Amino acid sequence: MKTRSIWHNLLRGYGIVNRLTPTYIPLAFVTSFIKAVQPFAVLFFSARIINELAGARDTGRIVLYAALAVGIGFILKALNAVATRRIATLNSTLWARFYFFLGNRYMQLNYDQIEDAANNELLADIEAKTNGNGLGILRLHWGLPELLQPLFELGASIALVAGMFAAASSHEQNFVTSPLATGLLFMLVLLILPFTYAIKKREQRILQQAIEVNPKANTYIHFFGDYMQAKNAAKDIRLYRQAPAIEEHYRKSDGLSYWYKFFDLLGKNNALAAAMNAALAGSVYLFIGLRALYGMYPVGSVVQYIGAVTGAVGALAALIGVLGNYMTNNRYLDLVFRYLDLPDNMRKTGGDRQIPQGELAFEFRDVSFKYPGADRYAIERLNMKLHVGQRLAIVGMNGSGKTTLIKLLCRLYEPTEGMITLNGVDIREYDHASYMRIFSVVFQDFMLYSFSLGQNVAASESYDAKLAEECLATAGFGEKLKEMQNGLQSYLHKDFSDDGVEISGGEAQKVALARALYKNAPFVVLDEPTAALDPIAEFEIYSRFHEIIGGKTAIFVSHRLSSCRFCHDIAVFHEGRLIQRGSHDELVGDRGGKYAELWNAQAQYYVSA
Numbered sequence: 282m283k284t285r286s287i288w289h290n291l292l293r294g295y296g297i298v299n300r301l302t303p304t305y306i307p308l309a310f311v312t313s314f315i316k317a318v319q320p321f322a323v324l325f326f327s328a329r330i331i332n333e334l335a336g337a338r339d340t341g342r343i344v345l346y347a348a349l350a351v352g353i354g355f356i357l358k359a360l361n362a363v364a365t366r367r368i369a370t371l372n373s374t375l376w377a378r379f380y381f382f383l384g385n386r387y388m389q390l391n392y393d394q395i396e397d398a399a400n401n402e403l404l405a406d407i408e409a410k411t412n413g414n415g416l417g418i419l420r421l422h423w424g425l426p427e428l429l430q431p432l433f434e435l436g437a438s439i440a441l442v443a444g445m446f447a448a449a450s451s452h453e454q455n456f457v458t459s460p461l462a463t464g465l466l467f468m469l470v471l472l473i474l475p476f477t478y479a480i481k482k483r484e485q486r487i488l489q490q491a492i493e494v495n496p497k498a499n500t501y502i503h504f505f506g507d508y509m510q511a512k513n514a515a516k517d518i519r520l521y522r523q524a525p526a527i528e529e530h531y532r533k534s535d536g537l538s539y540w541y542k543f544f545d546l547l548g549k550n551n552a553l554a555a556a557m558n559a560a561l562a563g564s565v566y567l568f569i570g571l572r573a574l575y576g577m578y579p580v581g582s583v584v585q586y587i588g589a590v591t592g593a594v595g596a597l598a599a600l601i602g603v604l605g606n607y608m609t610n611n612r613y614l615d616l617v618f619r620y621l622d623l624p625d626n627m628r629k630t631g632g633d634r635q636i637p638q639g640e641l642a643f644e645f646r647d648v649s650f651k652y653p654g655a656d657r658y659a660i661e662r663l664n665m666k667l668h669v670g671q672r673l674a675i676v677g678m679n680g681s682g683k684t685t686l687i688k689l690l691c692r693l694y695e696p697t698e699g700m701i702t703l704n705g706v707d708i709r710e711y712d713h714a715s716y717m718r719i720f721s722v723v724f725q726d727f728m729l730y731s732f733s734l735g736q737n738v739a740a741s742e743s744y745d746a747k748l749a750e751e752c753l754a755t756a757g758f759g760e761k762l763k764e765m766q767n768g769l770q771s772y773l774h775k776d777f778s779d780d781g782v783e784i785s786g787g788e789a790q791k792v793a794l795a796r797a798l799y800k801n802a803p804f805v806v807l808d809e810p811t812a813a814l815d816p817i818a819e820f821e822i823y824s825r826f827h828e829i830i831g832g833k834t835a836i837f838v839s840h841r842l843s844s845c846r847f848c849h850d851i852a853v854f855h856e857g858r859l860i861q862r863g864s865h866d867e868l869v870g871d872r873g874g875k876y877a878e879l880w881n882a883q884a885q886y887y888v889s890a
C-alpha cells in the first residue's frame with residue numbers, strides 16, 4: 282500500500298496530538314524556545330562583559346550586563362520550569378489518551394471489521410510500534426521539542442554570528458581576515474553536513490530493519506504479555522503447562538540481533554560525530570582566535586562567535602537526525618491512518634428510517650450468509666417469519682448456524698444474499714442506532730465490566746436503582762444482592778475496588794439476563810441463557826419465563842430441549858438450513874426428524890435405569 286506524503290501525515294498527526302493533548306504544542310514551542318535561547322542569552326551578555334573588561338571598563342555597564350544576564354536567565358528558567366512541569370504531565374497522560382483514542386475507534390467499527398484478522402493485525406502492529414518503539418503518533422509528540430529546539434538554536438546562533446560578517450568587510454589585512462576565509466569556514470561547516478546526513482541515514486536504515494525484522498515480534502510480546510497475566514487464562518496455563526510454549530514463542534519472536542547491530546552502529550556514529558565536532562570546533566577556535574589577534578573582533582566577541590558557530594553546527598546536525606526520524610516515522614503514521622480510515626460500514630449501510638410504532642414483524646427472505654473468507658455457508662436460503670409476542674426457540678447441533686442467525690438479525694453482519702425485513706422494509710434502511718434499541722440480547726459469551734453491579738445492569742453510569750433491583754430479582758439474583766454489603770454499588774471484580782465482589786459464572790449469567798430485562802426492548806434474544814445456571818435456578822427462570830418476558834417477543838437458543846417446550850414455536854437448524862419448524866409435540870411426533878433424534882438422545886440420560 283502506498284505511503285502518503287510526509288506533509289499530509291504530519292499535519293494530520295499533529296492535529297491528533299493537538300486533540301489528545303490540547304496545550305501540548307504551544308507549550309512545546311515555549312519550552313523549546315527557552316531551552317534554545319537561554320545559553321545564547323548568557324553567551325551574549327558574557328561577551329559584552331568581557332568586551333567591557335577588555336575595553337572601556339565602565340562599571341555601570343558591567344553591572345547592567347551582569348544583572349541582565351542573571352535576570353533574563355532567572356525569568357527564562359522560571360518559565361521553563363513551569364512549562365516543563367506541565368509538559369511532563371501531558372507526556373505521562375498522552376500514552377493513555379492515545380490508547381483510549383484507538384479503543385474508541387475500535388468501538389465504532391462494524392462487527393465484521395472486528396472479526397477480520399487483517400484489521401486486528403493492523404491494530405496490534407500499531408500498538409506494538411507505539412508501545413515498543415515509541416513510533417507513530419507518540420513519536421510526533423516526543424519529537425516536537427527535538428525538532429523545535431535546534432530550529433530555535435539555529436535562529437539564535439545566526440543572530441549572534443551576524444556581527445562576524447559585518448566586521449569582515451572593514452578589516453581586510455591578510456588571508457585570515459579576508460571574506461574568502463569566512464567563506465572557507467562556512468564551506469567546512471557545510472561539508473560536514475552531508476557526512477552527518479549519510480551517517481544518520483544509515484542509522485535510520487538499520488533502525489527500520491530492527492523494527493521490521495520480525496513484524497510479529499512486538500505482536501507476540503504484546504499478546505503473551507497480556508495472556509500471561511490474564512486471569513481467565515490462568516487455569517489453562519497451569520493445567521496445560523503452557524508456560525514453556527509461551528517462552529518458546531517469546532524466544533522465536535525476538536529480533537535482538539538487529540537491535541545489537543543498531544546500537545553498535547549508533548555508538549560508532551556518535552564517536553565519529555564527536556570527532557568531527559572536535560575537529561570543527563578546533564578550526565573555529567583557531568580561525569576566530571587569529572582574527573581577534575589581528576584586532577578584527579574584541580576579545581568578548583571571540584566567545585560569542587565560537588559559541589554561535591559551534592551551536593549552529595550542532596543544531597544543524599540535530600535537525601538532520603530529527604528529520605531522518607520523521608521520515609522513518611512516516612510509514613508508522615500511515616499505519617495509524619489506515620486504521621482510522623477503515624470504512625465506516627455500520628453508518629454507511631444504515632438508512633435513516635425510524636422504527637415503526639406498534640407491532641413489529643421480521644422476515645428472513647431467502648437469506649444466505651458466508652463468513653468473510655469462509656467457503657461454506659453458515660446460513661443457507663433461510664425463509665422465516667417472526668411476529669411480535671412470539672416465543673421462538675432455535676435448536677440444532679453445534680455449528681448449525683443458530684448464533685449466526687442472531688448476529689444477522691441484530692445487524693452485526695449483513696446477509697451475503699437475500700434480505701431481512703422489518704414490517705416489510707429491508708432492515709438496512711432503518712437508522713442503525715434506533716434499530717439496535719429494539720433488541721435486548723444475552724450472548725453466550727457476554728461480558729460484564731468491572732464497574733458497580735447497578736452500572737452493569739443499566740449498562741450506564743447512572744441508573745434507576747429500583748428498576749435495577751427488580752430486574753436482578755426477576756433474573757434470580759435477588760438473594761445474592763441482599764448478601765452484598767454495598768448492594769447495587771458493589772463493584773464486580775477487584776480491578777477498580779478492593780471490596781469488589783467475585784461472582785460465579787451462573788451469577789454472572791443472571792446479571793447479564795437482568796441487563797437484558799433492564800433495557801426493556803421489544804425483542805429479547807437469549808443465546809444459551811441458562812447454560813451456567815444450576816438446575817433450580819434454571820427451573821425458576823423457565824417456569825416464570827412468560828412472566829419475565831411479558832408481552833415481548835423472545836428468541837431463545839438452547840441445547841436443552843426440555844427448556845424449549847414452553848415456546849409456541851421451535852425452529853430446528855442443521856448445517857445452516859432451517860429443516861423443521863413446529864411445536865414440541867409436533868416435532869417429537871415426527872419420529873424420523875432431527876428434533877426427535879436430538880430429543881431422544883438427550884432424554885435417555887434422564888430415564889432411570
Ligand SMILES: Nc1ncnc2c1ncn2[C@@H]1O[C@H](COP(=O)(O)OP(=O)(O)OP(=O)(O)O)[C@@H](O)[C@H]1O
Pocket residue numbers: 396652653655659677678679680681682683684685686
Ligand atoms: N467468526 C466466524 N468466522 C468464520 N466462521 C464462523 C465464525 N463464527 C462461526 N463460524 C462458523 O459458522 C458456522 C455456524 O456457527 P454458529 O456459531 O452460528 O453455530 P451455532 O449453531 O451457534 O453453534 P453452537 O451450538 O456451538 O453455539 C460454524 O461452522 C462456525 O464454524
